[in-house]
Amino acid sequence: MGKLLFLLFVLIPIVEIALLIEVGERIGGWSTIGLVILTAAVGATLVRQQGVATLMQARQKMTTGQSPGQEMLEGLMLAVAGVLLLTPGFVTDGLGLLLVMPVSRPLIARWLLKRLVVAGASVHSAGFYSHQSGQGDVFEGEFEVRREDRDQDPKLPR
Known part of the structure; x- marks a missing residue:
């Protein structure tokens, strides 16, 4: 560097x-x-x-x-x-x-x-990574359910 x-x-x-x-x-x-x-x-x-x-x-x-x-x-x-x-x-x-x-x-x-690698995973977009598993591509990411989203959609977890 x-x-x-x-x-x-x-x-x-x-x-x-x-x-x-x-x-x-x-x-x-x-x-x-x-x-x-x-x-x-x-x-x-x-x-x-x-x-x-x-x-x-x-x-x-x-x-x-x-x-x-x-x-x-x-x-x-x-x-x-x-x-x-x-x-x-x-x-x-x-x-x-x-x-x-x-x-x-x-x-x-x-x-x-x-060629971009983050902890052994290829970066496809901000916050989402993929890596090869035995059954194909695995996509990992993070999400959060906000309180206002829960209030509007009763199907979301509480």
Whole structure:
């Protein structure tokens, strides 16, 4: 974890500065600044557009009773993409665009969902986990019956 933090906070800014200097020497300083501002504006627009689309997909899955786990992860990825796209630099812009594009984001999300592990169980959505048993998938979760729910439905346990 220490190496990852070192990479994030020391090496990436150094690479970004070197790349900005190189691009500035080739196309000019003001053109480079304009390009950085343009990528931030385009990135913010893409994040907003894709965020709404992802929210609608999650809502549609929830209305049909499906788990919106992938859409939740994609929403988190869009938030990270927004931060990366607003951070000045070309490396962070490239990573941000990779996370915001509707072609690559679902692929990355599916890859991440397969590899996320919590106590030996794959995370499918917030609060719900599955694991393999001898008879197929077992889904575990938590629920609580609230007092107002019991008052409205006599079939719920007291």
